[in-house]
Amino acid sequence: MIKSRRQKLGAVALFVILTLGAVVILFPVAWMLSTALKSAPEVAQYPPKLLPERPMFQNFAVAWQKAPFTQYTVNTLIIVVFTIAGNVLSNSLVAYAFAKINFRGREFLFKVILATMMIPAFVTLVPTYVIFSKLHWVNTYLPLIVPTFCGNAFHIFMMRQFYRTIPNELLEAAKVDGAGHFYIWSRLVLPLVKPVLATVALISFKGAWSDFQGPLLYLSEPAKYTLQLGLQVFKGEGYTEWNYLMAVSFLSMIPVVLLFFCFQNYFIEGMNISGSIK
Amino acid sequence: MDQKTEREDGVKFGKIVGRMKIKTQRGRENAYGYLFILPWIVGMLCFVLGPMIFSFVTSFTNYNMLSGKFVGLANYKKMLFQDQLFWKSLNNTLFYSALDVPLVTIGGVIVAVILNKSIFGLRTFRTIYYLPSIMVGVGTYFLWMLLLDPSNGLVNTVLGAVGIQGPGWLTDPNWTKPAIILMHLWALGGQMLLYLARLQSIPKDYYEAASLDGASSFRQFTKITVPLISPIIFYNLVIGIIGAFQVFQEGYIFSGNGSGNPAGSLLFYNLHLWNQAFKNFKTGYANAMCWFLFVIVMGLTLLVQKFSKKWVYYEEGGRDD
Numbered sequence: 001m002i003k004s005r006r007q008k009l010g011a012v013a014l015f016v017i018l019t020l021g022a023v024v025i026l027f028p029v030a031w032m033l034s035t036a037l038k039s040a041p042e043v044a045q046y047p048p049k050l051l052p053e054r055p056m057f058q059n060f061a062v063a064w065q066k067a068p069f070t071q072y073t074v075n076t077l078i079i080v081v082f083t084i085a086g087n088v089l090s091n092s093l094v095a096y097a098f099a100k101i102n103f104r105g106r107e108f109l110f111k112v113i114l115a116t117m118m119i120p121a122f123v124t125l126v127p128t129y130v131i132f133s134k135l136h137w138v139n140t141y142l143p144l145i146v147p148t149f150c151g152n153a154f155h156i157f158m159m160r161q162f163y164r165t166i167p168n169e170l171l172e173a174a175k176v177d178g179a180g181h182f183y184i185w186s187r188l189v190l191p192l193v194k195p196v197l198a199t200v201a202l203i204s205f206k207g208a209w210s211d212f213q214g215p216l217l218y219l220s221e222p223a224k225y226t227l228q229l230g231l232q233v234f235k236g237e238g239y240t241e242w243n244y245l246m247a248v249s250f251l252s253m254i255p256v257v258l259l260f261f262c263f264q265n266y267f268i269e270g271m272n273i274s275g276s277i278k
Numbered sequence: 279m280d281q282k283t284e285r286e287d288g289v290k291f292g293k294i295v296g297r298m299k300i301k302t303q304r305g306r307e308n309a310y311g312y313l314f315i316l317p318w319i320v321g322m323l324c325f326v327l328g329p330m331i332f333s334f335v336t337s338f339t340n341y342n343m344l345s346g347k348f349v350g351l352a353n354y355k356k357m358l359f360q361d362q363l364f365w366k367s368l369n370n371t372l373f374y375s376a377l378d379v380p381l382v383t384i385g386g387v388i389v390a391v392i393l394n395k396s397i398f399g400l401r402t403f404r405t406i407y408y409l410p411s412i413m414v415g416v417g418t419y420f421l422w423m424l425l426l427d428p429s430n431g432l433v434n435t436v437l438g439a440v441g442i443q444g445p446g447w448l449t450d451p452n453w454t455k456p457a458i459i460l461m462h463l464w465a466l467g468g469q470m471l472l473y474l475a476r477l478q479s480i481p482k483d484y485y486e487a488a489s490l491d492g493a494s495s496f497r498q499f500t501k502i503t504v505p506l507i508s509p510i511i512f513y514n515l516v517i518g519i520i521g522a523f524q525v526f527q528e529g530y531i532f533s534g535n536g537s538g539n540p541a542g543s544l545l546f547y548n549l550h551l552w553n554q555a556f557k558n559f560k561t562g563y564a565n566a567m568c569w570f571l572f573v574i575v576m577g578l579t580l581l582v583q584k585f586s587k588k589w590v591y592y593e594e595g596g597r598d599d
Contacts, residue, residue, distance in 0.1 A: 014397055022406045031432050032421050046430045090317040103311020116326055118579050120524050122548050123572045126555045126564045127329035130343060150321020181310040210414035212527055228416045242424055249417025260412045
């Protein structure tokens with residue numbers, strides 16, 4: 001089709017609107033960086049200045065020393081690594097069974113999984129806390145890690161949809177050759193579902209890295225704090241060191257943003273297949 | 279398959295199933311199936327079913343983490359008739375959910391539809407619009423507290439430049455919830471991505487046929503686009519409602535220390551629940567609140583599901599499971 005004048009004008013109008021939207025979206029990000037580079041008086045200045053007079057790059061280093069942020073990062077990474085391992089391992093096993101093993105009660109149990117997605121997490125939060133405190137797991141990472149090894153309804157659902165795209169003939173052929181389900185799952189199927197494994201790993205990383213409520217509830221000893229809890233130190237009594245707070249906030253966001261951009265293609269493929277069947 | 283070849287599985291699962299001496303194919307499939315889903319079964323019993331039963335039982339007691347006595351319906355009576363903060367928190371949550379869920383959904387659809395057109399710089403735009411949704415963590419909340427500062431925050435400075443007196447945002451009880459919604463609208467890229475994935479699966483010829491028949495772009499949007507993405511909209515609505523009812527972090531961080539102030543306007547249901555359970559140690563009472571939340575969210579989900587039959591379109595002869 002030949003584009004009419006009207007369509008061309010429409011395209012230009014859309015471009016302008018999108019550009020304005022992009023500016024609105026990027027401005028807060030730029031503001032974060034610019035505040036991180038300001039001196040304390042500049043932060044308090046009214047009207048606020050767009051850019052600092054002299055960018056104070058040392059703010060990042062100074063802010064990092066205001067609390068044991070290296071320790072907090074290590075703590076966060078411990079939780080993140082176990083969360084990824086737990087989610088990828090448990091959900092890929094469970095989802096495989098629901099997609100490829102014909103066991104009795106499968107349909108019913110899958111409906112149960114779907115139903116659990118509708119249960120608000122807060123409903124089980126209080127009683128689960130009681131259990132963990134009776135086990136003396138409070139103020140350890142166990143309450144944050146152990147449940148991730150027990151499957152997650154969203155991930156199971158997403159992975160099952162992906163597994164179902166693998167032709168059954170492939171599995172049947174392996175079975176004829178005498179392979180058991182564990183062999184088929186670990187050697188044949190897992191290599192084929194890398195995009196969805198990456199997606200689960202990525203979502204788990206994002207979730208565990210940015211989790212605030214879990215650590216807030218379970219970690220009371222400052223040495224065990226995660227990054228998200230640690231950020232609170234700048235919100236002191238009545239006075240906030242905004243430049244330092246923004247500096248560490250900015251640093252704390254880099255890993256997730258970088259990972260999502262690096263694995264964008266995997267992620268979109270993983271989401272696509274599971275999304276299109278919903 | 280005999281036991282020997284099962285063992286050649288070379289891994290524990292095969293050995294376990296092999297040792298069970300199950301002869302039939304059917305029986306082996308059952309054994310494998312339940313072994314594979316074992317993690318979920320354990321999780322279901324320990325972290326969902328068990329806790330829910332425990333919370334139901336203790337909701338009729340004055341349990342406080344150490345001891346408890348049966349008090350009948352006292353917790354529920356107190357919740358419904360005496361605790362004014364309960365109603366305040368429920369109202370706050372309802373008001374917030376009723377605004378946040380539709381606005382973010384509509385916003386997400388609109389942005390996705392626009393970013394599905396062929397425009398110069400499309401990839402860059404998609405990246406930019408998506409960016410805020412992966413800027414996660416407490417840092418974003420602090421950034422918005424800074425942006426929304428009533429006097430020298432960026433938002434009110436920009437509004438002032440065009441002659442509008444900006445509101446007090448997080449210091450004005452009437453504006454705290456709109457402030458949260460503003461932050462969520464900024465980060466609607468995550469939802470946008472889901473819609474975009476679906477939009478890209480719609481064949482181009484649907485639109486070409488429609489334009490040849492003289493259908494306007496608005497008609498194409500309402501008659502082709504919306505029906506085809508309605509399952510995803512529906513899914514996001516359900517998840518959105520459940521999520522909105524659990525709003526916690528926004529209230530906790532924006533009110534500084536979980537107080538829910540200014541004027542209790544940020545005291546959301548779960549924040550009140552949290553304070554009862556973990557600050558006042560009224561576990562029994564908090565569990566009554568848990569169950570009330572459960573019933574409400576279930577009711578709303580079923581309601582949405584009922585209405586969805588009217589407008590959600592499923593391809594190829596109806597709904598899938």
